[in-house]
Amino acid sequence: MASTSPATTTDAATARLIDIAAAVGTPCYVYDADAVRAAYGVLDQAFGGYPHAIHYAMKANSALALVRLLHGLGGHADANSLGEVDVALRCGFAPDQIVFTGVGKSAAEIDRAVALGLLAINVESPGELDRIDQRAVAQGTIARVALRVNPDIDARSHPHISTGLRSSKFGVPIDEAPALFREMASRRGLTPVGAHVHIGSQITTLDPLIRAAEAVVALAHALRDEGIDLQHLDMGGGLGISYDGGPVVNPADYVRALVAAASGSGLKIAIEPGRVLVGPAGVLLTRVVDVKQFAGAKRFIVVDAGMTELMRPALYNAYHRIDPLLPRDGAAEPVDVVGPICESTDAYARDRRLLPVEVDDLLAVRDVGAYGAAMAHTYLRRPLAPEVLIDGGEWRVIRRRQTLDELLALEE
Numbered sequence: 001m002a003s004t005s006p007a008t009t010t011d012a013a014t015a016r017l018i019d020i021a022a023a024v025g026t027p028c029y030v031y032d033a034d035a036v037r038a039a040y041g042v043l044d045q046a047f048g049g050y051p052h053a054i055h056y057a058m059k060a061n062s063a064l065a066l067v068r069l070l071h072g073l074g075g076h077a078d079a080n081s082l083g084e085v086d087v088a089l090r091c092g093f094a095p096d097q098i099v100f101t102g103v104g105k106s107a108a109e110i111d112r113a114v115a116l117g118l119l120a121i122n123v124e125s126p127g128e129l130d131r132i133d134q135r136a137v138a139q140g141t142i143a144r145v146a147l148r149v150n151p152d153i154d155a156r157s158h159p160h161i162s163t164g165l166r167s168s169k170f171g172v173p174i175d176e177a178p179a180l181f182r183e184m185a186s187r188r189g190l191t192p193v194g195a196h197v198h199i200g201s202q203i204t205t206l207d208p209l210i211r212a213a214e215a216v217v218a219l220a221h222a223l224r225d226e227g228i229d230l231q232h233l234d235m236g237g238g239l240g241i242s243y244d245g246g247p248v249v250n251p252a253d254y255v256r257a258l259v260a261a262a263s264g265s266g267l268k269i270a271i272e273p274g275r276v277l278v279g280p281a282g283v284l285l286t287r288v289v290d291v292k293q294f295a296g297a298k299r300f301i302v303v304d305a306g307m308t309e310l311m312r313p314a315l316y317n318a319y320h321r322i323d324p325l326l327p328r329d330g331a332a333e334p335v336d337v338v339g340p341i342c343e344s345t346d347a348y349a350r351d352r353r354l355l356p357v358e359v360d361d362l363l364a365v366r367d368v369g370a371y372g373a374a375m376a377h378t379y380l381r382r383p384l385a386p387e388v389l390i391d392g393g394e395w396r397v398i399r400r401r402q403t404l405d406e407l408l409a410l411e412e
C-alpha cells in the first residue's frame with residue numbers, strides 16, 4: 001500500500017510529546033503537572049471556607065513525583081496498602097494526614113498503621129475492629145478509627161468498580177453502623193473519629209454520591225445524639241471524568257453539594273479523589289509496530305503498548321481516546337487498536353474510527369493518568385515503562401524504564 005506523508009505542522013504540545021517519545025522511547029506515560037494543579041484547585045476552592053481535607057487516593061497513581069506534587073498543594077493522603085502508606089510518608093505527609101483503607105488489612109499492616117498513629121484507619125468489619133483494638137492495647141496506644149459504611153447505593157458505574165451495594169465486599173451495612181460505633185467507643189484501644197463511605201469509581205451522576213453523603217451525615221447526627229462525637233466525615237472518592245466526551249459531574253458542583261449535605265453537622269469533610277485529580281493529566285505514548293488486514297477481515301493497528309501498560313480496556317472494557325500524533329491524509333476508518341500481548345482481551349479499541357496510520361507512527365492514548373501506570377504489570381517479561389512529568393515548560397523523567405536485569409533481579 002502506498003504510504004502518505006504525515007502532517008508537517010504540529011502544535012507545541014504535540015511537538016513536545018514527539019520529542020519525549022524520541023528521547024525516552026515508547027511506550028511511556030507523560031503527565032502534565034499543571035493539569036493536576038488545576039484539578040486540585042477546583043476541588044479545594046469549591047469548599048470555600050468549609051473545613052475540609054483532600055486526601056489524594058494514591059491508588060490512582062502513586063508515582064513519587066505526583067504524590068509530592070499533591071503534598072505541595074496542601075493535599076492529604078489516602079492509602080490502600082502499607083506500601084502506599086510508606087509512599088505517603090516518603091513524600092512528606094505526616095501520619096495524621098493519612099487515612100488508611102483496605103478490605104483485607106494484614107496483621108503487619110494493622111500493626112504499623114497503629115504504631116504510626118494515622119489520622120484514621122478505616123475499619124471494614126467487626127473482626128477488623130477487634131484486631132485493631134488488640135494491637136493498639138498491646139502497643140499501649142489508642143488507634144483513631146473510622147467505620148467504612150456500605151449504604152447500599154448503586155453508583156451506576158461499571159459493576160467492577162461499584163463498591164456501595166450490600167452485595168459488595170466493602171464496609172459494613174449502614175444499619176449495623178450505630179452498634180459498631182458503640183462498640184468502638186467502648187474499646188480501650190480505639191477512638192472513633194469518623195464515618196467513611198466510598199460507593200465506587202468513575203461515577204458520572206451526582207445523585208448517588210449525594211445520597212451516600214446524606215446517609216453518613218444522618219449517621220453522624222444519630223451518633224451525636226448517643227454521645228458519640230465524630231471529627232470528620234470521609235465521603236470517599238469516585239468522581240468520574242469524561243473519557244469519551246460524555247457528560248460528567250462538575251467537580252465544583254460535587255463539592256458544593258457535599259458541603260450542603262454536611263454543613264448542618266459542622267463536621268469536617270474529607271474526600272478521597274484519585275481519578276479526577278490525575279486521570280486527564282496523563283497520556284500514554286505508543287508506537288505502531290504493525291498494521292494488518294486480510295480480505296474480509298478487520299484492520300488491526302498493532303501498537304507497542306498493551307494491557308501491561310494500561311489494564312482498563314481489558315478489565316472494564318474502558319474507553320480511551322486515541323489520537324495519531326501526526327495524522328496522515330485520508331479518511332478515518334474503523335480499526336481495532338490492539339497491543340502486542342498474547343491475550344485476545346489485549347485491545348485498546350475495537351471498531352474505532354481512526355485517521356490513517358502506518359508502522360512507526362506515534363499514537364497518544366488519552367486520560368491514562370489514573371489507573372494506568374498504577375496498574376501496570378510485567379506479564380511476558382515486559383519491563384515497566386518510563387514516566388515523564390511536564391512542569392514549568394520543561395519535562396523530566398520521573399521514573400526511568402525498568403531494565404530486564406532489574407525485572408529479573410529478585411530471582412534465583
Ligand SMILES: Cc1ncc(COP(=O)(O)O)c(C=O)c1O
Pocket residue numbers: 057059060078101198200201202236237238239272273274275276370
Ligand atoms: C476507598 C477508596 N477511596 C478512594 C478511591 C479513589 O477513587 P477515584 O479514583 O474514583 O476517585 C478509591 C478507588 O476506588 C477507593 O477504593
